[in-house]
Amino acid sequence: MPKGSVLVVGGGISGVQAALDLANSGFLVHLVERTTAIGGKMSQLDKTFPTNDCSACILSPKLVECGRHLNINLLTLSDLVSLEGEPGNFKAVVRQRPRYVDPTKCIACGLCAEKCPKKVTNDFNMGIGKRKAAYLSYPQAVPLKYALDPAHCIWINKPGRCGVCAKECPAGAINFDDTARDHVLEVGSVVLAPGFSRFNPTPLDFTGYGRLPNVVTTMEFERFLSPSGPCMGHLERPSDGKEPKKIAWLQCVGSRDINRAGHPYCSSICCMFALKQAVIAKEHSHGDFEPSIFYMDMRTHGKGFENYYTRAREEGVHFHRARVHSIIPSPDNQGNLKIRYVNEQGKVNFEEFDMVVLSTGLEPYRHTIELASMLGLELDADNFVRTDSFNPVATSRPGIYVCGAASEPKDIPQSVVEASAAAAEASRILAPVRWTETSKKVYPAEQNIYAQAPRIGVFVCHCGINIASVVDVAAVSAYAGTLPDVVFSQANLFTCSQDTINQMISIIKEQDLNRVVVASCSPRTHEPLFQETLRDAGLNKFLFEMANIRDQDSWVHQREPEKATTKAKDLVRMAVARVRGEGALPYNTVAVTKAALVIGGGVSGMTSALAFAEQGYPVTLIEQSDMLGGNGRKVFRNWKGVEFLPFINDLTARVASHPHITVKYNTEIKEASGSVGKFSTTFSDGRTFEHGVTVMAVGGEPYKPEGQWRFLHGVNPNVHTLLELDKKFIDDDPTLKNIKQAVFIHCVGSRIAERPYCSRVCCTHAIDSAVKLKEMNPDMDVFMLYRDVRTYGQRERIYQEARAKGVVFIRYDLERLPQVSEKEGRLIIKCHDPIIDAHVVIQPDMLVLATAIQPRRQSSTSLAKFFKCAIDSQGFLMEAHMKLRPVDFATEGVFLAGLCHYPKSMEESIAQAKAAAARASIILAHDAVPAESVTAVVTAAKCTGCGLCTEVCAYNAVSLDDNGISVVNTSMCKGCGACVAGCRSDAVTLKNIGNEQIMATVDAAFE
Amino acid sequence: MRLQPSATGNFLHWRYVMTEIDLSPLRADLKKLFQEKLPNARIDYCLTCGLCASGCPASDIEGMDPRKFIRYLALGQDDLLRNTNWLYSCSICQRCEYACPMGINVGRFVYELKGMRPKELRPKNLQKSCELQKESNSTGIPNADFVWVVGDVLEETKANEPEWTDLTAPIDKVGAQFYLNQNAKEPTVEPEEMVFLWKILHAVGIDWTYSSEWWDGANYCLFSGDPKDWEYVTRKQAETVDALGCPTYINTE
Amino acid sequence: MTSKTNETSQTNWEPKIIAFLCNWCSYAGADLAGVSRFQYPPNIRIVRVPCSGRVSENMILSALKSGADGILVSGCHPGDCHYISGNYFARRRFALLGNLLDFIGIEPGRVNFSWVSAAEGEQFAEVVRTVTEKVKELGPATRLVKKIEAMQAA
Amino acid sequence: MLFSTLEGLKRFKIPHNFNVVSIISLYAQWIREGRLKVSPAWNTEGLKFTVQDPCKLVRQGLGDPVADDLRFVIKQVCGEENFVEVWPNKSNNYCCGGGGGALQAGFTENRRKHGLMKFEQLHATGADVVITPCHNCHTQIKDLAAHYGGKWQATHLWNWIVKAMVR
Structure with missing residues (x-):
């Protein structure tokens, strides 16, 4: 029988997602993380594209869930050192390096770090600013346990010296004699999510990186933007701390470069990363801020990315389709940087910037390469883990799967998809032993609060600077304390972080609270996390309300802080009024x-x-x-x-x-x-x-070329779409060989007003078709008329191969569309080459249109x-x-x-x-x-049996019983409240969202 | 293709400016020639990203820059490339190739094109320098004059400067440890500049020598673009040094 | 009645508007307006309800009674309702309520109804701006306000 | 000159039994070995020096090591505090516009236009002397000063070495 557990290597977003999917579908997961905390690169991000969500806000719920999951055995500071066996029965040895802090005792009070004399460069902040030898990698780390850095701790290197942390630690958690431990784990499958590392631009001397302080990488700049970063989110440039007004982003540093950086692939995320940073930096600075981006192709090929790019242009981000040779210090003003670039018409321009950010690409992580050689996994030409064309998460060794950027540079959504896909593959052969090695979660006994007077606790959140930069959180928290029935009120930096969650549990018990209000972000994203916390504190999870003082207050009233603060107080008062009238609800299941x-x-x-x-x-x-x-x-x-x-x-x-x-x-x-x-x-x-x-x-279905995008398709027989050309390839059409000239037109129907999105795959598909034509007949002239070539990731190789085979790429834009006409059946295509500013006439035997994909x-x-x-x-x-x-x-x-x-x-x-x-x-x-707990309930005495409720219920969950009184079937009821609003005699109400609660909430808005 | 009069009014400076190109068919003969001759020419790899042009001090001269140069090659505008005077503005300094993501060495094709120009159409005194180089040295002074100037300046220095009485400037000293080449400019125009060098070598006390023939280290045939001439001169220099049996060749730059 | 007017002179008076937003579409649209940082006036006080179909007439009248200067009820576009038909009932209910409000002298523009989907952050901000403007023009609500003049008496 | 010999020997596979070195690396080696004793004491009124990295010597020849030797020698000869670094520098420095036969080809206007960036770069250092260890750079940078109004003199290295020599 196979083992009912899975080993996941790597605690980034991809590893965490795979671990959660596997653990929630009945397998014990051993999650091995190299550093002291999970979260990986995503935890270093301030905001994420394309939604501009604060990265911590959407990541911490997953990390907290992973950290507290009963069926996930989290092994930090650990590495997989050996693996034997075959699919279903692997024996893995994981070496856990010493943390020198006992996790069971540490309460993350931070005294050890405060008192520790040894300063060390903070590599979480990309080496900017310092941390101590006793440290926590970042404020919302999971597990929230401190650690001693063996390389720098004075005592560990010279026993007997210093030891301040041990004296200061109230919990006596410091243990200098901690040693490494080997864990032998028997697992059914292995999922690798070891992540990636960023290209180090120091060897590229022309960037000045490493010698000019104001030249930084995007990851370093991200730490500048982050409120938990070295300068708390206010933009200060490294050389003199001045707030930068003009910043340039240089794209493709270390990617699409076979000369100095040696990476032929495109790193796929840097364009969106730079766009996001430009937009967010503009938001951070009040007043005139000029972001500029220097690029070759702007690659915004993901869902919602093209809109993001259009909005960035509208919000004043300057775009230059020009790469820059060298960054030099400005001769006249100190610290500034001077850039010389040539626009597409060949005109030389000079521009000065306060800072330059290098969009450094992704590289295979050296530990991944070591891990792959230890496990005998094949790597591809770029040293990423080789996967199969038709199984993107399978490695060359059965039973071992890979997800995330370790197999190819990719963005977070794609890494999360692959994580779940790897979970599917890993659990395929383990299906029969589901739930055999897992344990069930036991909640503490639920306190019956029916007879108690309301004792409400209010937790108001800073959310870093997201709320605190507009709303006076301390004032709101103090005000909440004055409200009737509120017995406890507290403000937190990040209420969703694990330490605050644990604090809430103990506060609920100590203060004997029987209702909780959290004033922070949207209940749509964080209500489940806080409701789970109530259950862990022995309180029915429905005795809970949230006041949305971020997405519906601080973020939307940024220029009116006082009104936003008054509104926050109102929203808290309304939430308190609402929660006061709520009762415990049963946990229904279906x-x-x-x-x-x-x-x-x-x-x-x-x-x-x-x-x-x-x-x-x-x-x-x-x-x-x-x-x-x-x-x-x-x-x-x-x-x-x-x-x-x-x-x-x-x-x-x-x-x-x-x-x-x-x-x-x-x-x-x-x-x-x-x-x-x-x-x-x-x-x-x-x-x-x-x-x-x-x-x-x-x-989906292909777009049928029409209007100005028709280009004689359906009129001239030599005009085809990509799929029509593919049909000829599949049928091995012999006439293709004797075509002398072919022209492809990209973005037919995509990235225009009617379809403002990029169809992502047509560049690769068109270029591959061109390469196929060249393979059939190398002397054929092939021209590609493109707007941006978006052969993202390792697809860049096909673009380079096409160019190497002599395919000519000519750029067009919406102002100068290619003109397609015909004379006696011969196609005539006129376009404009921007580089030499000349009109080009081509009379090809075939024109192929890369048409959009639509739903x-x-x-x-x-x-x-x-x-x-x-x-x-x-x-x-x-x-x-x-x-x-x-x-x-x-x-x-x-x-x-x-x-x-x-x-x-x-x-x-x-x-x-x-x-x-x-x-x-x-x-x-x-x-x-779990089924809906918020269901309707009928007070039989009031019901007149008119039956209106049964007519309005869309789920026919309400019916009249034999003596004409309406009754609700809770397993069918979805809690929409249509019956409650329809009932004339107020006989039916919705638990916890009855008329009394809503009217109390509305009244509370006016006190 | 039409001629655009240049600001200076000088006929030589009129530039050919592209207006309309017919790419049916696309005959890029020069490009094919270079690709056969230079296996890693990579002309087609160009991403037209403009990095080379942004780093080239000769950008926007004669309406040309390294990116346009490669683009004209790719689009078969061979006549324009053969006639452009930009060939003599690009100093083949390889700064474009230094940072180009595809590592394209634009200068290498400029060198080829310079070599392709018939000798009579090349800039007069550049070609003359190469001819003189092939005879003896770039300024054309007879070898005997070089030997005489060295001797004369040496004697004058020893006479006027007491502390340098034992200064030497050996010529054709077989078996010397170091062979020293000598740019033709100094003996022809500023002979006294050579004395500083002799004094330094003397102070260090190394065993060095000039040669009376093929003593000029320069090689204008590289600049005129003639591989055969460039080889001829270099081979002559190598033979001279081997004949003297010096193990180390010092270049005075 | 009077306590309301003298306390806020006409110029810097700010209306208070109660917004009943359905959880699946309009509330999510309001969140998206936040995520996209679309700024809008701070006069609305959002009350989350499962569906626009949950909002009954007496809830609106009671809100007006409590002193709301304006009401906004926003649900999913027809056909998008998470509970299939909730928003149809809401639409019919407010068509009829409109007649009653006119009859009892509530100015048109005080009670507003809109569709906003989860993807329409910009539209939500726009709806809030227009409703706030309209209610500002109408001035403070006086018709139905039943404030116990506790402060007045003391 | 170095590139034409070095590259010539390699490209045309000319048999030879000597190795080619730049005198600049020898200067640096001799100073480090103490065989060439120099002192910057002569530079009493703080004459400011900067340097040109000739393309054929540095980028196309021996690269950053010879550029570092060049700077080492200059600092030994004229005093560390009197040396002003240029940007960009070493293997990434600008071409002065004189090489490749440009001086001899006669397109003077183009040549000076090519040299404008070099002029601005050197002008920004405010140096009194520009060390140009290449005959083409020497002539071109001298001409750029004359044409664009630069206040520096372009010189070789050996003059200053002899001035700083301690016998």
Whole structure:
């Protein structure tokens, strides 16, 4: 029998996500982290693109959950030193270096650091500023335990000397004789998420990095921006602490460079990273701030990225399509930097900046390379872990999976998708031993507060500077203390951080609180975290309210601090009034139907279905056409040259023959009802299918060129779209060889007003097609008319290969579209080459249009109705959170994968499909899932039996019993309150959101 | 292609300015020639990012910069490249290649194009310097004059400066440890500048010698772009030093 | 009645507006306005409700009674409602309530209804700006306000 | 000159049994070995020096090591505090515009336009003397001073070494 546990190496966002998915679906996880705390590079970020969320705010809930998860054994300061065995039965030896602080005793009071005399460069802040030898890597670290730095601690190096921390520590947690320990772990699978490191620009002398203090890397600049950074979020430049007014970002430092930096690939995230920093820096500085970005191609190819780029332009970020040779100190004013650049017309410009930020690229982490050689894993030409074209998380050794930037430079959403996909793969062969090595969470006994007078505790949050920079948090906290029934009020720097969470638990017990109000950010993101804290303190989790004084106050009234503070006081008073009237509610659950419905028979749909089936769950896969494969069948090969058709045929065969999968062709959904755990869907053939989870993989469709983007498509026979050209490749069309000249036009229908998004894959697809044509006939002239070449990540290799084969790239923009005309059937294309400022005329035998990918609008909208999921302005399905829940919908139990989410490549769709299955199998792994506790309840005496409530209820959860009194079925009730608003005799109310609570809240707004 | 009169009014400075290029077919003969001759030419790798132009002091001269130069090559505008006087503004200093992400050495193609110009169309006294170089040295003074000037200046120094009476400036001393080359400018125009060097070598006390033939270290045939001439002169210099049997060749720059 | 007017002279008087926002769409839209830092006037006080269908007529009248100068109820666009039909009921309910409000002399523009989705941060800020402007023009609400003149008597 | 010999021998595979060195590295070696004793004492009124890194000697020749030797010698000869560093420098320095036959080719206006960045760079140091260990740089930088109004004199190294020599 295989082992029911998994080893996850690496505690960054990818490792943490994989660990949570695995632990929540029934496996014991050993999470091995090299440093003293999990969070990885993301914890060093101030804000994250494209949502501008504060990184800590969306990361700490996951870290706190991971830190306190019963089935995650967190091993910090640890490395995997050896691994034997085969899939299902691995024996891993993990060496844990000494922390010199006993985690069970340390209460993170910080006295050891305060008193420690030894100053050390703070590598969390990228070497800017100092920390002590006794240290905590960052304020919201998980686990929140101090550690002694063996390299610098005086006592450890010369025993008997210093030892101040041991004297000062109130908990006696310091232990100088702490030694390394080896843990022998028997696990079923291994997931590697060791992350990446940033390119060190010092060897590039022309950047002046390392000699000119005001030349910094993006990671260092991020620490300047961060409120927990060296200068608390106020921008001060290193040389003289002055607030910089003009900053330049230089792109592609260490990437797309085969001369000095030796990295031919594109690091895929630096463009968005620089854009975000420019926008956020502009927000930090009050008044005139001029950010400029020097780039080759602006690569904003992810979901919501192109909008972000457009908004950055509107907000005054200057863009120069020019790379810079050298950065030199300005001769006249001290500390400034002078840049000479040439714009595209060849005009020489000089400009001076207060600071220059180098967008340094990503590199394989040297520990990953050591780890890979120890485990015998193959690396690719760039030293990243080699993965399979059709299984992006599988390494060359079975049973060991990889996710995150260790296999290719990628952004956080893609790393999170791959983490869940790796969880799916890791748990595939362990399905039979689910829940065998895990333990159940036992909550303390719940205190009955029914008879008690309200004793309310209020916790007001600074959220770093996000709230505190506008709202006077201390005043609000003091004011809260004066409110009736409020017996405790406290302000915190980060209420969602683990130490404050633990503090809350003890405060609730010590102060004997029976209701809690947290004034901080939005309940939509943080309510579950705080409700869990109430349960850990023995309090019913529904005795809780939040006052949203950040997203709905400090962030939106930044220029009116006093009014924002008064509003904050009102919101706290309203929350207190609301929580006062609330009572404890039961924890209802819904039994889970252990079956899955997958909608859409393309590659994503099939991959999800297989992932479910291989875990032993029955799946029904419905496809509207009569064939599986979807768009996958129309595409020829990926950029690595691997043809798709053999893979798709094999996948189709496996799906069609798998005992657990029922495929229904020519099937649509007629009607769907129910919610997580208990959906029931009726198909067009009238049959109904009960299932617990749903995965939507309805795919997308190519844009049909029209209007000014038609370029004679459908008029001249030699004009094709990429898919039409692929058809010729698949059919091995002999005429292609004797084409003398071919022209491709990029961005046909994408990145324009009607479709303000980038279709992500057409650059790679078009360039690969050009390379294919050149392979067939090297003497063929091929021209690519592009706006920005977005061959992100290692796809940059195909772009370089195309250029090497003589493909000519000519840039166009919206002001000067290529003109396509024909004379006696011959195509004539006129465009303008900006470099030599000349008009170019080409008369090709073939014109290929890289058309946009758009959503299947009618099928997405109709499905969204059935399953209540949101659709974005472009018609793509809208995930719960763009960054950290990229495969879930806001509606529980429904997941998405493939083109219907956003255009993506085949392997990215495969990763998302496996991820959707992994996230869904968390629900299927449980026999019951929590159902709505906030349900309606009828006071029989008041009910006149008019039946209005039964008519308005969309879930027919209300019915009249035999003597005409209405009764609510709590397992069906979703708590929308339509019946309560409709009832004329105030007979039915919604628990905790009754008319009294709402009216009390409204009245509280006016005291 | 049309001619654009240059500000200076000097006919030689008119520049060919592109207005409309017909790329059907695309005949980039020069590019193909360079690619066959120089395997890692990488002309096509160019990303047109402009980094070279931003680092080149000769950008925006004769309407040209390293990026445009490579672009004209890629788009087959060979006549313009053959005729541009920018060939003599680019000093082949390789600063473009130093930071270019694709490591393209633009100067290498400038060198080739300079060599392709028929000798009579090359700038007069640059070509003349190379011809003289092939005879003896870049300024063309007879070897005997060089030997005489060295001797004369040596005697004058020893006479006027008592502490340097034992100063030497050996010529054709077989078996000397160091061979010293000598730029032709000093003996031709500023002979006294050579004395400083002799004094230093004397103070250090090393065993050195000039040669009476092929003594000029310069090589204008590199600048005129003629590989055969450049080789001829270098080979002559090498033979001279080997004939004297000196193990170390000191370049006075 | 009077305590309200003399306490705030006409010029720097700031209306207080109660906003009932449905949790799934408009409340999320308000959050998005925050994340995108779209600034809007600080006069609204948001009350989170599960669905716009949860807001009944007497809640609005009681809010006016408590002294609200303006009311905003915002839910999902028709068809987007997380609870399928909640916003349809809300729409019909407010069409009828509008007639009653006119009848009892509440100026149009005091009680407002809008659709804002989770992706419409900008639109939410815009709705708040327009409603605040409208209510400011109308001046303080006096019709239904029933304030116990406790301070007055003491 | 160094590049034409070094590169010539390599490119045309000319057999030779000597190695080629720059005299600048020898100066530095001799000073370090004490065989060439120099002292900056002569520089009483603080004459300010800066340097040009000739492309053929540094970037295309022996790289940063010879540029470091060059600076070491200058500082030994004229006093560390009298030396002003230029930016960019060493292997990344600008070309003066005189090399590659530009001086001989006769396009004077273009040559001086090429040298404008070098002029501004040197002008910003405010140095009195620019050490130009290359004959083309020597002529060009002297001409740039004359043309654009620079106050420095362009010299070789050996004059100052002899001035600083301690016998």
